[in-house]
Amino acid sequence: QVQLAESGGGLVQAGDSLRLSCAASGRTFRTYAMGWFRQAPGKERAFVAGINRNGGSTYYGDPAKGRFTISRDNAKNTVYLQMNSLKPEDTAVYYCAAGVNMPKYDYWGQGTQVTVFS
Numbered sequence: 001q002v003q004l005a006e007s008g009g010g011l012v013q014a015g016d017s018l019r020l021s022c023a024a025s026g027r028t029f030r031t032y033a034m035g036w037f038r039q040a041p042g043k044e045r046a047f048v049a050g051i052n053r054n055g056g057s058t059y060y061g062d063p064a065k066g067r068f069t070i071s072r073d074n075a076k077n078t079v080y081l082q083m084n085s086l087k088p089e090d091t092a093v094y095y096c097a098a099g100v101n102m103p104k105y106d107y108w109g110q111g112t113q114v115t116v117f118s
Contacts, residue, residue: 002026002098002107009112014088016116020081022096022109029077030054032107033099036070036081038092038114048094049081050102063090086116 008020020036035050049070050059058070067086072079079096094112097105 002028002032004096004098004107004109006094006096006109006112009094009114011115011117012086014086014116014118016086017082017084018086018114020083020094020096020112020114022079022081024077024079024098026077029098030074031100033102034070034072034079035097035099035105036079037095037097038090039095039111040089040092043092045095051079083114086114088116088118091115 003025004022006020006022008018012018030053033052036048037045038048039045047061048064049068051070051072055072067084069082092114094114096109098107099105
């Protein structure tokens with residue numbers, strides 16, 4: 001089992017950047033594929049980005065392509081989401097998730113709020 005804690009959200013202006021972090025507990029972090037999802041008010045949760053166990057492969061949802069970058073540091077048990085050129089439509093609660101067998105994610109964090117104003 002793994003516990004996840006997101007941080008790094010905040011209130012930013014359109015065009016700004018943010019880096020989200022997700023710290024995982026336990027010694028088995030490197031055995032999980034990791035992902036970022038987001039949920040905007042009144043909308044379903046949406047896939048943002050994913051990364052495999054060793055960080056060698058990454059995947060992005062359409063809104064993230066070209067602007068967001070997912071990475072991980074297995075020595076620090078942390079996965080990151082670098083978000084550039086933020087837009088008001090990126091406003092959402094961002095969640096990180098861990099999974100053993102993709103595409104199913106088994107563990108979720110509590111989320112961090114990102115608000116982008118124009």
